[in-house]
Amino acid sequence: MSSQEVVSPFVKSSFSGGGSANECVEVAHTADGGRAVRDSKNRDGGLQFYAPEGWAAFVDGVKGGAFGR
Template identity: 45%
Template sequence: MTDKEVDPSRAEWRTSSFSGANGQCVQVAFLGGGHVAVRDSKNPDGPVLTFTSGEWNSFIHGAKDGRFD
């Protein structure tokens, strides 16, 4: 895997369709090499969390199962 594959500066960020109009959203981008990046839409130049696809899938399944409620 190269640094370019996990470089979030070239990412195409997506915002959930469930996000409200208040601007408090989490954005996600699918990067090369099976990595997923997450950032705060209010601070697009701020920190970015990067996960492997396995870590991201575990989080998504946990959220759907209500583990974080």
């Protein structure tokens, strides 16, 4: 099993709006505990893969307000 094998369905963020503001990403789990990310409007456009440590750092940054809002 490859560490980049997607092992769960892709899900869209619950913060994704509707209508014209529907620009979002979808995230799925990978075999190594990381995440695969794709554009919800272009699902065939490719995937980005993040190792478990990188994804955890990103989530911690979001929760800590590092990216504003």
